[in-house]
Amino acid sequence: MRPLPNAIRLRIVELAQLGIRPCDISRQLRVSHGCVSKILARYNETGSILPGAIGGSKPRVTTPTVVKHIRTYKQRDPGIFAWEIRDRLLADGVCDKFNLPSVSSISRILRNKIGNLSQQSQYESGKQAPHPPPQPTLPYNHLYSYPTSKVPTPPGMPTLPGHMAMHRIWPSSHSVTDILGIRSITEQQISDSPSFSSAKLEEWSAINRTNFPAASSPLVNGMDKPHLEPEAKYTQTPSGLPTVNSYVTAPSIPPYHPPTQVSPYMGYSATTSAYVTGATWQPASGSALSPHSCDIAAPLAFKSMTANRDAIHPVAASAL
């Protein structure tokens, strides 16, 4: 089971916001009502229409940096308890509460990786400063910090109001694949209102391919580069951070973008919000997107708002 294409997810939310009953959405889009329910519930809770990250294992919190710090602590105070190390990791900013190893993990590190520390100092020789600057480890578990109710606000990410919740999302790679593989969406039979789904998604796709090698070519909808999809999956830097900065350059940083945020979330958050907010839907080339493009974006970006509900939406017309 692969996640539904984002276009369909978007339409589910969109139709729901237009007052269409979930059962009707289910029938129209040929998606089980359970799925509609789940997507809507998730959207209401998180503001995100995007699927979660599938696959992979939880990134380890006991990174080499953490191990190094633990070793340092142990060397400086051989009698230190694991829980004290844990506190120090937190206090020194080596870890935050989201990637702080458990006491048992620290104990295991002490036992397995560090062992008898009193004789083991070669690791700290030479250039290794006795007091390495507290270099916060990167939020390794960012992939798992997307906004389900299970996971609190990610590190460095303030709790966001509802309409900002999108910024907490780090979607799955396959989501990116879905997004970038918009081709598959446009090939699907969901485009009974092509003025919305295909056009906007193609636009979105094009925008988000901006920095791809062939992006400067008149790439309209990505149809000419279907083979781009494998590479379109986000890649990860050695630090585990996705290299999504290419997305950030989309001419669509939301106006409410937290200005000081520098986190892996932001890279995608721009994209994410672009996906659901009006900003990105603005035709980059000035060409005609469907005139209602912002009607959708607004209620999606500000899900609590019910404005513009009186504006008859072409999708609604096609949906009914």
Add this chain to the structure above:
DNA sequence: AACGTGACGGTTGAC
């Protein structure tokens, strides 16, 4: 009939 929810089997990707 509509809808929320948990079980289930499938898919995915890091390790």
Add this chain to the structure above:
DNA sequence: CCGTCAACCGTCACG
């Protein structure tokens, strides 16, 4: 390269 594991997915069935 392959298996394991743990995450999510959508569907289904039940209440």
